[in-house]
Amino acid sequence: MSYVDEVFDLVVAKNPAQPEFHQAVKEVLESLRVVIEAEEEKYRKDALLERLVTPERQLIFRVPWVDDKGQVQVNNGYRVQFNSAIGPYKGGLRLHPSVNLGIIKFLGFEQIFKNSLTGLPIGGGKGGSDFDPKGKSDREVMAFCQSFINELYKYIGANTDVPAGDIGTGAREIGYMYGQYKRLTGLYEGVLTGKGLSYGGSLARTEATGYGLLYLTEEMLKCNGRDIKNKVIAVSGAGNVAIYAIQKAKQLGAKPVTCSDSTGWIYDPAGIDVDLLKEVKEVKRARLTEYAAARPSAEYHEGKGVWSVACDIALPCATQNELDLEDAKMLVANRCFAVAEGANMPTTMEATEYLQQNKVLFCPGKASNAGGVATSALEMSQNSERLSWTFKEVDSKLKEIMVNIFHNLDDAAKKYNMKGNYVAGANIAGFLKVAEAMTAQGIV
Ligand code: NDP
Numbered sequence: 001m002s003y004v005d006e007v008f009d010l011v012v013a014k015n016p017a018q019p020e021f022h023q024a025v026k027e028v029l030e031s032l033r034v035v036i037e038a039e040e041e042k043y044r045k046d047a048l049l050e051r052l053v054t055p056e057r058q059l060i061f062r063v064p065w066v067d068d069k070g071q072v073q074v075n076n077g078y079r080v081q082f083n084s085a086i087g088p089y090k091g092g093l094r095l096h097p098s099v100n101l102g103i104i105k106f107l108g109f110e111q112i113f114k115n116s117l118t119g120l121p122i123g124g125g126k127g128g129s130d131f132d133p134k135g136k137s138d139r140e141v142m143a144f145c146q147s148f149i150n151e152l153y154k155y156i157g158a159n160t161d162v163p164a165g166d167i168g169t170g171a172r173e174i175g176y177m178y179g180q181y182k183r184l185t186g187l188y189e190g191v192l193t194g195k196g197l198s199y200g201g202s203l204a205r206t207e208a209t210g211y212g213l214l215y216l217t218e219e220m221l222k223c224n225g226r227d228i229k230n231k232v233i234a235v236s237g238a239g240n241v242a243i244y245a246i247q248k249a250k251q252l253g254a255k256p257v258t259c260s261d262s263t264g265w266i267y268d269p270a271g272i273d274v275d276l277l278k279e280v281k282e283v284k285r286a287r288l289t290e291y292a293a294a295r296p297s298a299e300y301h302e303g304k305g306v307w308s309v310a311c312d313i314a315l316p317c318a319t320q321n322e323l324d325l326e327d328a329k330m331l332v333a334n335r336c337f338a339v340a341e342g343a344n345m346p347t348t349m350e351a352t353e354y355l356q357q358n359k360v361l362f363c364p365g366k367a368s369n370a371g372g373v374a375t376s377a378l379e380m381s382q383n384s385e386r387l388s389w390t391f392k393e394v395d396s397k398l399k400e401i402m403v404n405i406f407h408n409l410d411d412a413a414k415k416y417n418m419k420g421n422y423v424a425g426a427n428i429a430g431f432l433k434v435a436e437a438m439t440a441q442g443i444v
Helices: 003-014 019-038 040-045 048-052 101-117 138-155 171-185 205-223 240-251 274-283 289-294 325-333 349-357 371-385 391-415 422-440
Strands: 057-066 072-083 089-095 123-129 161-164 232-236 258-260 264-267 299-302 313-316 338-340 361-363
Touching (some): 003 048, 019 040, 057 101, 057 138, 089 171, 101 371, 101 391, 101 422, 161 371, 205 338, 232 240, 240 274, 240 313, 264 289, 325 349
Parallel strands (some): 089 123, 338 361
Antiparallel strands (some): 258 264, 264 299
């Protein structure tokens, strides 16, 4: 049996009931097959793949907190410190009822390659909790965040592990966590990113993932003889990534016509009104029905359906496995020619293969959504320097990073005779840097 297959079987056997983690590992290892097989003996002797798929440290802890009725609630807290070969662990905290160890491991594993692709010195980690901030009062969210940090603070720090936001963790949650970390340690340091501007946050961090997605998409199109101007874009999600992807798409002259949340979706053929979407989601924290009620050109539909809308470009920006084979078939039938992932692993493996077979340009999230973590690393640099860069400075660095990421994976795909296969290109380019650092640092 080949080394790659052996390691994949080992991952399934050693990590039962973690399908998302298996899926993420399979996708990466399949892409690496050509690289690993060229030097199989060396990698096998060093157990490099076994070390790569095994987190350096996994923390699971109890998070007790008191709700507004005086009832004690208990959630699970997680932090997976996956790989620190090229820098301190870096990756977000997801607060969502679906969170479990397997989800955090899939996200942490993806983060290793994503962070490597940015070219910045950051290792891979991820964390979170099955706590659901939806419907909770600010006081309840604060109580949860403080209790979460009461345990996590022992394991994080500006030079060891720097968490950030993700689904359910926005500026409010980061603020409460940062305040508690400071109170416990007495340190005013860049231990979390996504902070508010008045206490060490970076301009353009809020916009970074969505803007970065569009910078990379624009470059991918350009290198394939296409222009983003006037293209119709289907976007899923209505959170941080989706909102700023829609905003930048409009600035670049494209027309985003959809968005969605966990209960329904909007089709707005006149183009999504970003200010209204922000008001509904960021300010009121309300459902998309409120968008439709305020916008005569918009239709609201219950359930899932964004990918049935005719579009040139699809940007899945909600959650994992939200674009499946049936969706991919609808996109191809409607002549969609490019898909770039804003969320982490939103496209199933079957859907990805179908899109690639049908010559749809496809960029995986670990490359196309890396703008968020890249700008988080820029926030870390500003915190270390005790400086704040202007929005323009951060945004232009972000753009440069996203364009470089695209060329990095495009070059890697070409080098290994897989021109246009950006999934393989991203995995290979991300892997080679981490593997070199791991090898140089010995058996640790
Ligand atoms: P948010 O919490 O801001 O928004 C998530 C959006 O997706 C919301 O509209 C939410 O609906 C919807 N959603 C979440 N879970 C589900 C589900 N199970 N089914 C259907 N819809 C769902 O998160 P972000 O925008 O920050 O993150 C979106 C994705 O992007 C995630 O995969 C995340 O890991 C990834 N990502 C985020 C980065 C960042 O900087 N924020 C960086 C890189 C990747 P509702 O409004 O109903 O909750």
